[in-house]
Amino acid sequence: MATLSPVLKQATGVIAARGEGALIFDEDDRRYLDFTAGIGVTSTGHAHPKVVAAAQEQVGKIIHAQYTTVMHRPLLTLTERLGEVLPAGLNRVFFANSGSEAVEASLRLVRQATGRPNIVVFHGGFHGRTVAAASLTTSGTKFRSGFSPLMAGVAISPFPDPTHFGWSQQEATKFALAQLDYTLQTVSAPADTAAFLVEPVLGEGGYVPANAEFLAGLRERADKHGILLILDEVQTGFGRTGKFWGHDHFDGKPDVVITAKGLASGFPLSGIAASEELMAKAWPGSQGGTYGANAVACAAAIATLDVIQEERLVENAAARGEQLRAGLEKVAAGDDRITDVRGLGLMLGNEFRDADGNPDGAAAAAAQQEAARRGLLLLTCGAWGQVVRFIPALVVDEEQVEEAVGVWQETVAAV
Numbered sequence: 001m002a003t004l005s006p007v008l009k010q011a012t013g014v015i016a017a018r019g020e021g022a023l024i025f026d027e028d029d030r031r032y033l034d035f036t037a038g039i040g041v042t043s044t045g046h047a048h049p050k051v052v053a054a055a056q057e058q059v060g061k062i063i064h065a066q067y068t069t070v071m072h073r074p075l076l077t078l079t080e081r082l083g084e085v086l087p088a089g090l091n092r093v094f095f096a097n098s099g100s101e102a103v104e105a106s107l108r109l110v111r112q113a114t115g116r117p118n119i120v121v122f123h124g125g126f127h128g129r130t131v132a133a134a135s136l137t138t139s140g141t142k143f144r145s146g147f148s149p150l151m152a153g154v155a156i157s158p159f160p161d162p163t164h165f166g167w168s169q170q171e172a173t174k175f176a177l178a179q180l181d182y183t184l185q186t187v188s189a190p191a192d193t194a195a196f197l198v199e200p201v202l203g204e205g206g207y208v209p210a211n212a213e214f215l216a217g218l219r220e221r222a223d224k225h226g227i228l229l230i231l232d233e234v235q236t237g238f239g240r241t242g243k244f245w246g247h248d249h250f251d252g253k254p255d256v257v258i259t260a261k262g263l264a265s266g267f268p269l270s271g272i273a274a275s276e277e278l279m280a281k282a283w284p285g286s287q288g289g290t291y292g293a294n295a296v297a298c299a300a301a302i303a304t305l306d307v308i309q310e311e312r313l314v315e316n317a318a319a320r321g322e323q324l325r326a327g328l329e330k331v332a333a334g335d336d337r338i339t340d341v342r343g344l345g346l347m348l349g350n351e352f353r354d355a356d357g358n359p360d361g362a363a364a365a366a367a368q369q370e371a372a373r374r375g376l377l378l379l380t381c382g383a384w385g386q387v388v389r390f391i392p393a394l395v396v397d398e399e400q401v402e403e404a405v406g407v408w409q410e411t412v413a414a415v
Contacts (some may be wrong), residue, residue, distance in 0.1 A: 021045025043262030045393035054303035074298035092279035097295035099260035100128030113281035123203025190225035200246030206382035207349030238262035242318030242345030267297035321345035327405030362383035
């Protein structure tokens with residue numbers, strides 16, 4: 001008898017039988033508030049009727065039409081529809097299956113387009129688990145240890161994380177940009193640097209937002225040195241932060257955007273977008289893949305865009321995010337262990353630290369487990385696992401947020 005790898009660690013013991021919106025029901029029909037959304041994937045909630053109907057209809061027509069062999073209508077329609085929401089000027093799209101694949105596709109593109117070998121990434125970033133993507137990841141050693149050597153050509157520079165440094169945001173940003181200049185002077189010369197790669201909000205790194213000054217500083221240096229700017233919107237994109245893209249909060253101006261997770265409400269689909277001029281610099285044959293732009297996934301993604309627009313889910317993420325933040329801050333105000341509530345929209349983290357001010361992963365894990373026992377599904381993140389994150393589906397309603405905050409308050413008191 002085969003069983004799952006023992007290395008796969010489950011965040012909860014729940015065996016999900018069905019889902020409805022922001023709810024999951026187990027095999028005994030116990031109800032759970034799902035504030036994990038499949039790690040930010042089920043943007044329109046579980047089993048949204050319009051997404052289900054679109055996928056079912058497409059399954060009855062054609063499931064797999066490999067898109068470098070033949071075209072299919074969902075692919076063409078989705079590409080056209082993405083033009084309505086992508087950042088200005090990014091009008092060429094390449095599709096893959098996962099965030100890691102999209103990250104590697106962006107890496108290949110910028111290296112080929114510039115003829116330069118190096119990428120500068122920032123502390124706390126998560127970009128995937130495949131070898132190149134893991135080489136770009138600095139949110140934790142568990143993602144990059146034990147299979148060396150990693151890919152060469154990666155330089156790491158600080159991210160402006162005020163909590164980590166114990167500084168104001170302005171001080172942290174000034175330091176991060178100064179250190180980036182130092183990195184370009186001492187580790188990766190501008191003439192060797194193809195791109196900067198950064199998340200608008202650190203995901204696995206602890207739900208730390210960037211800021212307008214930092215992204216403007218990256219853009220300024222990129223323009224000065226002919227370096228490209230890649231924004232990894234895998235977790236922040238498609239309305240998660242209360243704006244369509246996470247970088248919209250900071251007036252970011254990327255050369256390449258990476259998207260996945262919430263793009264297709266649970267179906268495997270990812271992509272990168274760039275300008276026509278930049279995408280044309282990719283070498284012939286460098287983009288492709290067997291399952292990329294699967295017809296059913298594309299149909300689900302079109303339905304996802306419809307639902308986001310028709311139900312005003314970006315606006316809902318902003319409103320419910322404000323409600324959730326206010327509730328979490330109230331809980332944190334009554335417990336010295338929670339030293340920070342941060343994030344954007346429906347992407348919020350609670351940082352736990354001990355009496356000496358050290359990151360407290362044990363306390364965060366205990367709270368996450370206790371919440372699950374009480375019917376609220378959450379996840380942890382951060383370098384020490386010290387952050388408990390709330391990432392419900394964008395369809396979450398006012399009553400569900402209120403209920404979640406109540407359960408969280410009881411959970412924190414219990415642990």
